[in-house]
Amino acid sequence: MNLLILVVDDEPDVELLFRQQFRRDLRGGRFTMEFAQSAAAALQCITDAATASLILILSDINMPGMSGLELLPKAKAVRPDVPVIMITAYGDADTKRKALESGAEALFTKPIDFPMLRSEIEMRVERAA
Secondary structure, eight states: OOEEEEEEOSOTHHHHHHHHHTHHHHHTTSOEEEEESSHHHHHHHHHHGGGSEEEEEEEESOOSSSOHHHHHHHHHHHOTTSOEEEEESOOOHHHHHHHHHTTOSEEEESSOOHHHHHHHHHHHHHHHO
């Protein structure tokens, strides 16, 4: 089974960072990661992955064009079964409330706590197995 994690962030260096953090998992084929640099590209990936085992969407909130908070209900409409974790540099209470009310599973602040993210991913991988 090919487990897929979608990471949505407009900063190109995010892909490199995630690939470094999860290189053993990616090399070992435990899961794959796709990267989208805009909410529109993310929606296309989500739609295209309709038959894939998409187990998690990680999305930045502040992006040009459509924000992560605007992407969230659209992603949930296409794949209500897939949990979404929002990522933001601004972890204020209002942003957190909006994200959780819109259906986000959690809100992580930058810099990302990778051990905490790894445990979230492990939980999803085990559930999907």
